[in-house]
Amino acid sequence: MPDLSTTSQPIPSDVAELQDKFVTSTTKNQLQMLPQIVAVGQAGIEILINWLRQQQDMKPTIVTGAVYQALYHSEVPAAKEYLDRELPLGIVPLQSSAEIDYTSLQKLLAQQEFQAADKLTTEKLCELAGASAMGRKWIYFTEVEQLPSIDLHTIDALWLLHSEGKFGFSVQREMWLGMSKNWDKLWPKIGWKEGNNWTRYPGSFTWNLTAPRGHLPLSNQLRGVRVISALLSHPAWDKLGD
Template sequence: MIDPKTADLPDTTSNDIAALRFKFESGSPAGQLQLIPELIQAGESGLEVLMEFLLQSKSNPATLVAFKAYQTLESANSKVADEFLQTHFPNGIVPLNSERGIDYTPLQQLLKKQDFLSADRMTLQKMCELAGVDAVQRKWLYFTEVENFPIKDLQTINNLWFVYSEGKFGFGVQHEIWLGVGKNFLKFWPKIGWKNGNNWTRYPNGFTWDLSAPKGHLPLSNQLRGVRVIASLLSHPAWSNKSPES
């Protein structure tokens, strides 16, 4: 007798799984993203493919594919998946590396909830911590402090924004847009929704704090003291490597 709970599920054979595994492992990032729903439909066997993928990419898992795989396992209602994530990724999918002992866990927690307004404020706080006691007290940055930020820390902050926004936000995204407009800030600001004509977007209500925002909209940088801080940030050597792959 057919169990009505499983009557509509596909009959996934070992050959089906083997074919899906091969397509996923050999596919491009875009192709892998398209295959994840098929792996979900394959049940526990499909989840195993995603778990193997995450283990293999654990040394550098800050990609959209890894994030989607992690997100899928987290919401799969599977004891095996839950135990896997708790064992291998207890602090989330992005390695929270810091050369100066900064704890980026609070930022990750806010981004994980997609509380982008609070995450934006936390980002400034963490960057001030990175700059030192004087910056923490004044609550803003000098461009010379930004120039001396460790690559590892900036990449950690960027990777958190990138993966939890599904590739839409982050300094690396802003860097690519800035290069695309020839480093022209007059073109850059409207492109990412910080200015409309002669009018600056008003903080906080004028900004869009969800994924409907323009690409590169977040995180923010204070322009009241000129462009030297954001110019130092967008030209930092942290972006000499490519942004996390899509």
């Protein structure tokens, strides 16, 4: 196991034990341990900083995202200094085959400003679809197939990793497929419909992590099933394991 200490000073035994436990734990346990580690203060932040350094050459995971979030919201100066110096653009590579800048979306999601991020996601999808979509401010289902896979992966990864794995197109697709593509089962499960009543936008949607899994992004929820059907059927998701 790599040495995660940042100084030459001995690590207190209780902190060292916490560090070792975090490194060797399962994803579920690591997520559960984060508040305890943050509560330690400076020593806990150093554990997270150094653990994140060890992950920088690896594909980001839900735990990576949660650790980043913990540092982003920490009031310990070392956390902000580390993020500003080593991860100024976040943990998700902001790749785009259309030369679109996703920095603002990353920032909103890091801040957990989910309503603003949802609106910006629609704007980015329109930008990807072209001038006509940008003008009308929403996309036709016929325009979805032309959306670049790389960009959809970037948008999805930003949502996924800044929500502890709760939100994102890939989450919605997984749930949809798990319900044999039955929309009537999916809508209440993700909180878009209750009984015969559609969830009213924006006030009745839940814009935080207490929302049901798959609740966000809305992906033109107000314009019927064809857009989300096209999004969740996009070839991009067949390539997620590549």
